Amino acid sequence: MLSAEQLERYRRQMELPGLGAAAQEKLLASRVLVLGLAGTGSAAARYLAGAGIGTLGILDCLSVSVGELHAEILSTAADQGAKRTAAAERHLGQLNGDVRIVCHEEALTAHNAEELFRQYDLIIDGLDDWQGKLVASDACMLVGKPLIHAGVSKYRFQVFTMVPGRSACLRCVFHQIGMEDLSRPDAPAGLHGPAVGMAGALQASEAIHLLARLGITGADELIQFDCLRREFDCVRELKPRPDCPDCSIR
Numbered sequence: 001m002l003s004a005e006q007l008e009r010y011r012r013q014m015e016l017p018g019l020g021a022a023a024q025e026k027l028l029a030s031r032v033l034v035l036g037l038a039g040t041g042s043a044a045a046r047y048l049a050g051a052g053i054g055t056l057g058i059l060d061c062l063s064v065s066v067g068e069l070h071a072e073i074l075s076t077a078a079d080q081g082a083k084r085t086a087a088a089e090r091h092l093g094q095l096n097g098d099v100r101i102v103c104h105e106e107a108l109t110a111h112n113a114e115e116l117f118r119q120y121d122l123i124i125d126g127l128d129d130w131q132g133k134l135v136a137s138d139a140c141m142l143v144g145k146p147l148i149h150a151g152v153s154k155y156r157f158q159v160f161t162m163v164p165g166r167s168a169c170l171r172c173v174f175h176q177i178g179m180e181d182l183s184r185p186d187a188p189a190g191l192h193g194p195a196v197g198m199a200g201a202l203q204a205s206e207a208i209h210l211l212a213r214l215g216i217t218g219a220d221e222l223i224q225f226d227c228l229r230r231e232f233d234c235v236r237e238l239k240p241r242p243d244c245p246d247c248s249i250r
């Protein structure tokens with residue numbers, strides 16, 4: 001049962017078709033884990049907190065750097081050197097007191113991912129390395145939790161919603177779009193801040209759709225956008241590979 005304060009806070013959101021009080025209560029009962037706060041994860045977390053996701057886990061083991069503030073919206077220059085999780089927790093707490101913030105000040109590894117993911121309904125991939133993204137994909141497939149992936153390179157971003165049992169895993173998707181052999185770069189590539197923000201906002205939108213069971217999520221489609229060309233691309237019919245160990249166990 002929503003309180004009078006919640007009815008006021010979420011009034012504009014609940015006026016949306018399909019997003020009434022029952023959907024809002026689902027969001028308030030939901031648990032989402034955001035992996036990484038330096039890039040798309042910060043924008044996704046901002047919108048998810050505003051939407052009233054009841055429990056928001058934030059995972060990041062690094063500190064705020066002013067060199068990343070063009071793309072990261074949960075810290076300010078005054079937070080330089082502070083833990084990203086602490087800065088984000090303060091910002092999100094001031095935004096919406098309905099949201100319980102759970103900080104995980106650790107790196108994601110193949111050893112901790114499964115246990116972490118079991119505590120949440122849905123995972124947001126805001127990581128900036130491909131190895132970490134594949135760890136997240138493997139663990140999500142194992143525990144049966146949706147993973148909303150985003151990747152940003154220079155002016156381009158991509159978003160893919162992985163739903164175990166309904167879609168291919170990230171390993172299969174990377175193979176089909178020719179990204180499976182990308183290695184960790186020696187130095188961070190250039191990054192367009194607005195591209196990061198758009199990708200994170202799209203991740204939050206996909207998460208709200210899934211959690212509120214609203215509309216159709218394109219589980220076999222990867223969306224790409226190039227800010228220089230100002231063109232959207234949609235790679236369709238991404239299928240599980242017959243020899244994929246993650247997809248074949250389901």
Ligand SMILES: [Zn+2]
Nearest residue numbers: 169172244247
């Ligand atoms: Zn697969």
